[in-house]
Amino acid sequence: MTPQSAMREDMLARLIAQAASEGSDLVTLRAIVEESSEVAAMRVLDRLGLADARAQDDIDELRELLKAWRDAKASAWKAAVEWVTRGFLALLLVGIAMRLGVPELLK
Template sequence: MSREDLLASLMAQARNEGAELVTLRAIVEEASVLATDRALERLGLGDAGAEDDLGELRELLQAWRDAKTSAWKALVEWIIRGALALLLVGIAVRLGAWDLL
């Protein structure tokens, strides 16, 4: 029995016998599963390889985040090194060590 058939039978049961809480919960659960399946199909993620594709996309996104973090760290390190180099040059000039060069 497919999910559509199961949902249809639950709806018929609710109509014929009255809507008990268990029946209503089953209807909601089956409807949500069907809606999820349809949404995944529309997004192109309904096939068997979709899980692997999502895993690869997550790995790619994590690699991008790691690269971005590394780039920012490297930029900050270079700015600090440049500032320290300028400070050392300033100290050398102030102490007269520039004349020794």
């Protein structure tokens, strides 16, 4: 548990104690909800291994890798379409040449 999450949990405990002893007004309830949301978010980040100082760098690197993957995938599809188109055009030219009798002219 990080010191920041411990402070948030302490704040949440104090807010809940305040609500229990003094009654809960709207401001206190909103503060409880906000603090409990922050505590939950910190727990999730901690469980995912993203609560340390290097987490932002890790996420930035993952985004760069994902972008590179998407770019490579798009380039691969583009290259595949180009090769299929070239193959089709080559077959079309061979068919036209056969139809016109070019092999007989070359003999």
